[in-house]
Amino acid sequence: MNALLSLTATLLFSLLLVHLVNRREQRRREIRWRQRRARAQIEGLEEVLIGLEETLSDRRIAERINREIQHQLEAALALENGRNTHLETRLNHVKERAEELENNRRQARANRLRESDAQLARTRECLDQAARVLRRQHNQGRLERETLDEFLRELSWSRLxxxxxxxVAEGHKSLQRGDIxxxxxxxxxxxxxxxxxxxxxxxxxxxxxxxxDMIQGKRKALSPELMPETDYNP
Structure with a gap:
C-alpha cells in the first residue's frame, strides 16, 4: 500500500514537473514571438518615418511616429531577460531624434514627386500606415481627437x-518629348x-x-507656391 502511494505521489510530482516545464517553455516561446513581432513593427515604423520625412514639410506627424517607435522599443526591452545593448542603443538614438524633430518642426522643402509607380505605392502605404498609427494612439488615449483630425487631414492631402x-511632372516630361x-x-x-x-x-x-489653364495652353506650369517640385517644369 505504501509502495502504491509512493508511486502515485512520484507520478503526480512528475506530471506536475512536466506541466511546469511545458508552461515555462510556452512562456519563453510567447516572449520570443512578441519580441520578433515588436522588432518587425519597429522596422516598419522606421520605414514610415523615412516616408514622412521625404514627403511632409511639417514634422509633427513624424514626431508622433518616432514616439511610437520609442514606445515599441521600451516594450521590447521590458520583455528582455537582462540587458540588451542593441535595443538600448536604438532607444537612445530614437530619443535623440525626438529632440531634433521637436527643435526643427519644419523642413526647408519636402518633395512629393515620385519617379515610378513603385515609389508612388510605397509613399501611399507609408501615409496610410501613419494614419493607422495615429488612430491607434488616439484609441489608447495618447493623442487628442482635435490633433488626430488635423493630422489625418494633412496625411490625406499629402496622399492626394x-x-x-x-x-503633373509626367505631363511635363511628355511635353519635353513633344508628346502633347x-x-x-x-x-x-x-x-x-x-x-x-x-x-x-x-x-x-x-x-x-x-x-x-495649363490644359488650355494659358500657362506652362503650376505656381511654385502650389508645386515647388519644379524639376521638370517646361
Whole structure:
C-alpha cells in the first residue's frame, strides 16, 4: 500500500514537473514571438518615418511616429531577460531624434514627386500606415481627437498631392518629348483627382484652376507656391 502511494505521489510530482516545464517553455516561446513581432513593427515604423520625412514639410506627424517607435522599443526591452545593448542603443538614438524633430518642426522643402509607380505605392502605404498609427494612439488615449483630425487631414492631402504632383511632372516630361497628347492626359488626370476629392484644403481649387489653364495652353506650369517640385517644369 505504501509502495502504491509512493508511486502515485512520484507520478503526480512528475506530471506536475512536466506541466511546469511545458508552461515555462510556452512562456519563453510567447516572449520570443512578441519580441520578433515588436522588432518587425519597429522596422516598419522606421520605414514610415523615412516616408514622412521625404514627403511632409511639417514634422509633427513624424514626431508622433518616432514616439511610437520609442514606445515599441521600451516594450521590447521590458520583455528582455537582462540587458540588451542593441535595443538600448536604438532607444537612445530614437530619443535623440525626438529632440531634433521637436527643435526643427519644419523642413526647408519636402518633395512629393515620385519617379515610378513603385515609389508612388510605397509613399501611399507609408501615409496610410501613419494614419493607422495615429488612430491607434488616439484609441489608447495618447493623442487628442482635435490633433488626430488635423493630422489625418494633412496625411490625406499629402496622399492626394503626391499623385497630383507626380502626374503633373509626367505631363511635363511628355511635353519635353513633344508628346502633347500624353501631356494633356496627365494634366487632366491630375485635375480629375482634385475635382473628385472633397478635401477642405484651400489650395485644391487654386490648383484645379491652374491645371485648367495649363490644359488650355494659358500657362506652362503650376505656381511654385502650389508645386515647388519644379524639376521638370517646361
Amino acid at each position: 498631392m503626391v499623385e497630383v504632383v507626380t502626374y 497628347t500624353s501631356a494633356l492626359a496627365y494634366y487632366k488626370k491630375a485635375q480629375g483627382l482634385l475635382i473628385a476629392s472633397d478635401h477642405p484644403n484651400p489650395h485644391r481649387m487654386e490648383i484645379i484652376r491652374e491645371l485648367g
